[in-house]
Amino acid sequence: MVHMSEWMREASSDAPPSGISVDGLIAGERRRRTRVRVGVGVGFVLVLSLVAFVPIFKGGGVSIQPASPVLACPTVDLKATPEPGPQQSHPAPRPSEACGAAAARLTGVLSTALRSDVPAFAWNTKRLQYETLVELPQGGKIQVRIIAGHEYPDRASSQCPEDADWDCSYTVTDDKTIVIVADTGTTFQAETYRKDGTGMLILATKEIMTRNQLVAVAGNPGLTLFP
Amino acid sequence: MVDVDEYREYVAGRMDGWRRTAYLLCGDWHAADDLVSIALVKLYRHWGKVSTVEHPDAYVRQILVRTMLNERRRSWRREHPVTTVPDRVAAAGGPESVADRQMFVALLGELPPRRRAVLVLRYFCDLSVEETAAQLGCSTGTVKSQTARALDSLRTRLGGAVVVEEV
Incomplete structure (x- = not known):
């Protein structure tokens, strides 16, 4: 017998300290x-x-x-209604780099990091992020999404809860970039938080790279929206 | 001009309740803090007007619910891999263990967002059908039908009766 009100009160009774x-x-x-x-x-x-x-x-x-040729901005989902960026308690910084230039630069950096040609980053007008999906010739896929205005976590460790039921680890690079890697069994998911406000999500099948290689790609300082 | 001290005092006294409401709505304490942060910023922007109304709580609650309902459409930040799904066992009595609480929150999370919101507003915030309808911007009939369907879902998942107290 479940008393709805009682369950709700009990279920929400052990709140962790507020980060607000x-x-x-x-x-x-x-x-x-x-x-x-x-x-x-x-x-x-x-x-x-x-x-x-x-x-x-x-x-x-x-x-x-124009002073210089303007690179075209590849986009996806043009008819979508733009949505706000990720949840945050402060206004998002806006990159000053033009969309086409940013897409080309990010594509180059990722290509170098993966040592392989990669499809160009495209600007997703619905999710307001740059994204690309790479299918490597040796097999496996890697999806990269980069967004501006992500909040930098107060504590890196808070991103990997102790009671998480997935294999989670975090790394803080020399430039204070936080890289969280979750191992779901068949895939890796890396979340990157840069001090400059860039947020990045990488989803990769595990046969492509090791955890350390993924951290190296996710922590690559070139994959920023504020160069 | 915003009376910041009055705003701080008001927020401090209600923060715990808002966080718990948000947690039940979204099932994650970090996301709950995000929801509350959004609500607090909007409350601050409109504090001059909101502070003069009789029930500012309703305004904040409405922001929490509507932000949660909008949230389901966006943000890859919410994608968290899980290797196992919560066990769906029938529970007796109250949710005494951490596992019971997590299971209950997971079950709530499996409900469609509007049904989850209806349950939280009615049985955690103790709102009437009419008040819940006003918060969600829908009819009282919709609230009743959503409540019934949500409770049916929970009964099925829990394999037993769910007792609700009429509000």
Whole structure:
């Protein structure tokens, strides 16, 4: 016989210490407000500048040429409704790198890390992340997803709970990047948290690489959205 | 201008209850803290208005539930590999052991999000059918049918009776 209310109270009674910092949330929200105000001001000035300068260019017969070729941004799921990024208590940093350039750079870094040609990273407009799926010639698959604005964990160890029923380990690299690796039996899953706000998830079949090799790829400093 | 001290005091007194509600909604303490953090930020943004209404708790609860319902559509962060599924054994009495509690939360987690939310609002937050409908933005009939289906699912999984107290 199960008493629903009693079960719910009991089931939620052993809460771990809260990691929520109310002061941190307040400070983050204040920073966001400041940024919004500054952004609105800058936008207003830019619009005014455009209004003022466009007639000059038109009248003088001056054409505006891009300084350098702009790389195309490969995208997936174009019709999807954009969604916010991962849950976090502070506004997400925004990469300044253009999408096409970032996709090309990440593709190069991953290709070097895997010592194999890899499909180009594409920008997923629904999940707001760069992603690619590599099928290696020697067999096996590896999927890489990179997202901006992930919160850096307070403690690396908290990502591998003691009572986890899967094989979980974590590594902190020299640049303080945290790499969590979970072994599900047939696959590895690596979650990477960089100090700069980049988050990365790698799913790889186990025949491709060892845990240490996966950590090396996941911890590669080039796989960042804030180079 | 936000009265920060008043906000802090209000939040401090209710944080534990919100975290427990969020935990039952999403089945993971880290995700629960994320949900509560989102709710706290939104509460702070609107504290000037919310603090003047009679039941600010309802506002926070609504954010928790709606954020959880939206959350199911996104974020790879929630993908956690598991090697075993929780045993589905019939339990007697209260959830005395850690395993019992985890099993119950796992069973809740197997319910569709809206049904889970209905159960949590009705039997943990002690809301009436009408209040639950208002929180979820649906009709009282929907709340009743979702409750009945959710309880049926739990009865089937637990292999026995589930007793609920009318709210």
